[in-house]
Amino acid sequence: MALKITVYDGAGVIGGNKILLESDAVADGATRGAAGGAAVFLDFGMSFGGRGRFFEEFLKPRSALGLTDLLEFGLLPPLAGIYRRDLDLPEWRLWDRYRxxxxxxxxxxxxxxxxxxxxxxxxxxxxLDPAIPVYTGLVTAVVAKASQDSAPSDIEREVCYATLREPKQGLLTATNFKKVPYKQRPFRVVDRPVPDALKPFWGQGGSTRAMEPQELRGAEGGPTPNPFRVGELNIKWxxxxxxxxxxxxxxxxxxxxxxxxxxxxxxxxxxxxxTELFRDECAKLRPLVLISEGTHPGTTQPVAEEEVHERARAAVRAERGLVLADFGPRNVERLLTFLEIARETGRRLAVTAKDAFLLEAMAAADPATPNPLTPNPLTDDAFVIYGEARLSRETWERVLLERYGDKVRVARDVAADPDAYILCFSFFDLGELVDIRPAGGTYIYSSSEAYSEEMAIDLARLRNWVGHFGLTMAGDPDHExxxxxxxxxxxxxxxxxxxAIAPRYLIPVHTESRDFFVRDGERGWPEVVWPEAGKTYEFRNGRLVG
Ligand SMILES: [Zn+2]
Structure with a gap:
């Protein structure tokens, strides 16, 4: 019997995690109590760094070539047997090329x-082949689906359901949306049952293409049905x-x-x-291997969410005109911080249709509604929806804006009443400022610092927009x-x-900080396996053997 771990991506870099764990079938499973005989991927992400080495906004992997461009640059590992069959044509002889x-x-x-x-x-x-099920928590399934629904159709964003492709003149093209439904992936929710209120959301995509539905199967056995099983593996979430x-x-x-x-x-x-509970529970397992992230080990004093709340509230209180809040997509915790600040300062939180769509789905996933952690923007008076100027809208957005009726605000509403709102905008919504024409105001940058050249260029552009409209920037990452x-x-x-977890072996991933992890001979520190991308590490009898 053996355990094999291969870090295909996320080794020595931040993000793109694709880690294969293989456990052989065991003959003596009965005596060990545990068993094996399964292969699972731990995440299957996009490497922004790896992709950025070859591609950018206007030079993308060609969807008409299916898997080809991604295999060519190692953005997908060369593993035959796991990918979508509709993204490969026999005459390309793809695996002859990448064997x-x-x-x-x-x-x-x-x-x-x-x-x-x-x-x-x-x-x-x-x-990935849509026959491979995705095991995850209910909220992650909902966030992934809402993000896909509300983003433009993109072959690199088909996490929950796929537009199937068909051959055309030796290349691939999207199938006719009137004839071929989306192919939905089987999601297995591991942490709780799936509420009925979520089923309509799960059963349709963001556009008019129909869905070939796959049941969103919830966990059985109560609110914390740990562990669950994949093949013969016991797994806890x-x-x-x-x-x-x-x-x-x-x-x-x-x-x-x-x-x-x-x-x-x-x-x-x-x-x-x-996280503390996770740490304490895993310590009890006395694990053989800990695969750990290490994005920011250089930070000694992290800024806590409560501190963000206090600072941003002070900035909003000091402002008599318009306030804009810019934070990362899907950072709902930050959105809730600004919702609280809006309540504390007598403003309303104006969110985009995309944010409202996500919040509604999260509220539907929460049987404890109303819950302050999953507010429904449709029924909660602290929210309004900001309707962006667009000639055509995808189905999800059109239907959503109809539903909100008089809760929709457009640029002229905000211009007439700038101190009534906190506007949740990101860089890509800045165009609306041309229509709002603010006379001063505060732009709160509540997002990460620039960690790539492109981000630094975008930040410089953002400062130009802020300056052009006479806004004051709070939280410029270079200064504050x-x-x-x-x-x-x-x-x-x-x-x-x-x-605390004290594994025998530590495999760092999602990190560039080798020096933090590799500590030869330090007492109380596990043996570190600094992984090489694509190399298989094998464990037998509780030891790394190669
Ligand atoms: Zn993350």
Whole structure:
């Protein structure tokens, strides 16, 4: 019997996690109590860094070539047997071409265990065979689906359902939307039953194309039905704190011992207690392997969400005119912080249709509604919807705006009453400022600092917009701290977590910080396997053997 772990992406880089865990079938499973005989991927994300080396906004992987461009640049690992069959034409002889790529194998995957709905963990599920089920928490399923529904159709964003392709003149084209429904992926919700109120949402996509429905199967056995099983593996799911709702971590019981995978975690958001519970429960498992993120171990004093609340509230209180709040997509915790600030300062929170769509789906997923953590913008008076100037709208947005009726505000409403709102805009909504023509105001930048060249260029553009309209920027990441709490655990917190869980082996992923992890001979520190992308690490009898 053996356990094999291969980090196909996320090794020595931040994001793009695709980790294959294979556990051989065990002959002596009965005596060990645990068993094996399954292969699961831990996340299957897009590597922004890897993709950015070859592609950009106007130079994308060609969808008419299916898997080709992604395999060529290693953005998908060369693994025959796991990808969508409609994205490959026999005459391309794709696997003849990539059979010699480093790491080529024929593999089988029984499942993807998806930790959370950030694209660097989820997006390339798009290319997987839709027969492979995705196991995740209910809120992650909902956030992934709402994000796909409300984004333009894109072959790299088909996490929950796919537009099937068909051959045309030796290439691939999208099938006719009137004739061929979306192919939905089987999602297995591991943490709770699926409320009936969610079924209409799950059963249709964002456009007029029909859905070939797949049941969203909920967990059986009450609110915390841990562990669940994939093949012969016992798996536990734990909710953790991160900058997107619904994030989870997994622990997998293999015949060699427990393997714990953190996904992305932190200890300074409002859900920090969940991460602490995860840490304490995993310590009890005495795991063989901990696969841990390490995005920001250089941070010693993280900004907490409560501090963001205080600072942003002070900035809003000091402003008599328009306030704009700019935070990352799907960062619902931050949205709720600004909702609270809106209530505290006598304003209303104006959100885009996209945000309202996500919030409504999250409210439908929560049987405890009304719950302050899942407010429904349709019924909650603290919200209005900002309707952006557009000539044509996709079905989801048209239907949503009709539903909100007199709760919809447009540019001239905001211009007439600028101190009545906090406007939740991001960089891509800035065009609306031309129509609002604000006479001063405050732009609160409540998002991460620029960590790539493109982001630095966008930040410079943002400053130009802010300056052009006479706005004051609060939280410019080059000058002012405290308006953003990161999604990732700080160094001392991570060190404490690793020492508490105390695995025999530690495999760092989603990190560039080799020096933080590799500590030769330090007492109380596990043996570190700094992974090489695509290399398989094998464990036998509780030891790394190669
Ligand atoms: Zn994340």
């Amino acid at each position: 010699n790529a480093p790491g080529f194998r024929e593999v089988r995957a029984d499942a993807v265990l998806l930790t959370h709905a950030h694209l660097d963990h989820s997006a390339y599920i798009s290319f 734990f909710p953790v704190d991160h900058s997107v709702p619904g994030a989870g971590a997994f622990a997998i019981e293999t015949a060699e011992g427990w393997v714990v995978y953190t996904g992305d975690i932190r200890l300074h958001g409002r859900g920090r207690g969940q 701290r405290g308006f953003h709490a990161s999604g990732h655990i700080h160094g001392p917190g991570l060190e404490g977590l690793i020492k």
